[in-house]
Amino acid sequence: MSDDTRKVAFICSKGDLDMAYPALVMGWAALGNGIDVTIFFTFWGMDMIRKTRQDHLQIAPVANTAMKLSMMGVKGMDNAGIPNLLGALPGMTAFATKLMKDKMAELGVPPVGEYLQMLVDGGAKLYACKMSVDMMGLKKEDFVDGVIDIVTAGDFMDMTDGAQIIFI
Amino acid sequence: MTTKTIAGKTVQVNDEGFMTNPSEWTREIATAIAKEEGLADLSASHWKVIDFCRGDAGGNGKSPTLRRITTVTGLSTKEMFALFPKGPAKKVARISGLGKPEGCV
Numbered sequence: 001m002s003d004d005t006r007k008v009a010f011i012c013s014k015g016d017l018d019m020a021y022p023a024l025v026m027g028w029a030a031l032g033n034g035i036d037v038t039i040f041f042t043f044w045g046m047d048m049i050r051k052t053r054q055d056h057l058q059i060a061p062v063a064n065t066a067m068k069l070s071m072m073g074v075k076g077m078d079n080a081g082i083p084n085l086l087g088a089l090p091g092m093t094a095f096a097t098k099l100m101k102d103k104m105a106e107l108g109v110p111p112v113g114e115y116l117q118m119l120v121d122g123g124a125k126l127y128a129c130k131m132s133v134d135m136m137g138l139k140k141e142d143f144v145d146g147v148i149d150i151v152t153a154g155d156f157m158d159m160t161d162g163a164q165i166i167f168i
Numbered sequence: 169m170t171t172k173t174i175a176g177k178t179v180q181v182n183d184e185g186f187m188t189n190p191s192e193w194t195r196e197i198a199t200a201i202a203k204e205e206g207l208a209d210l211s212a213s214h215w216k217v218i219d220f221c222r223g224d225a226g227g228n229g230k231s232p233t234l235r236r237i238t239t240v241t242g243l244s245t246k247e248m249f250a251l252f253p254k255g256p257a258k259k260v261a262r263i264s265g266l267g268k269p270e271g272c273v
Binding site for chain 2: 005025028029031033107108109110118122
């Protein structure tokens with residue numbers, strides 16, 4: 001392997017379903033282009049690698065001004081939003097989540113756990129943030145197998161020398 | 169559109185070096201492109217993937233995505249990265265004389 005291999009590093013800080021996919025899609029594309037991929041999971045982003053959480057990520061319709069009725073299949077309603085009050089009703093988060101998961105499945109996009117495993121199999125290196133791990137009282141055993149280690153922000157900077165860093 | 173001579177045969181290629189006419193492809197061309205891509209010897213496993221991609225593309229030259237290759241052939245993602253390191257779908261598409269794989273998965 002030559003030293004001039006392009007490197008990309010993602011910092012995943014969000015635990016919402018919609019925010020889990022950018023790193024997965026771009027990371028997979030990067031691996032497909034022969035680019036070296038490292039992903040650092042911090043704060044809520046650690047839900048993407050927690051065994052008990054990764055396939056239960058959700059998307060909330062509350063305070064998401066871009067989520068419109070048209071996405072729920074109501075035609076011609078590109079600018080009609082879902083009232084926050086309605087979005088706050090019990091079951092609305094589960095409903096929005098199911099909708100998104102169904103759409104992803106239709107497109108042949110794998111669920112978070114399976115997608116992440118594909119990245120690991122393709123050579124992506126996964127790390128959890130030490131400070132977040134300590135704060136949330138987690139252990140390495142709480143994470144899926146592909147996670148190499150729990151590292152500090154400084155370690156992350158060392159291992160991503162020369163990489164393009166994308167914060168999500 | 170330009171042409172390139174591979175394994176003694178002149179073929180049409182696009183700006184990125186992908187062949188644009190799948191019917192111009194031969195097994196000798198595949199071996200020559202594989203060498204360019206750093207694969208000195210194509211094993212039976214390599215050929216299995218190449219043949220699958222050629223078949224899957226049919227006459228239209230559209231190469232399958234990596235996920236499609238693994239799902240249909242039963243080869244794992246790991247095996248694909250071992251056979252065709254650094255971008256398996258793209259690499260096998262080039263070797264198979266097909267276009268660059270489209271799609272994000």
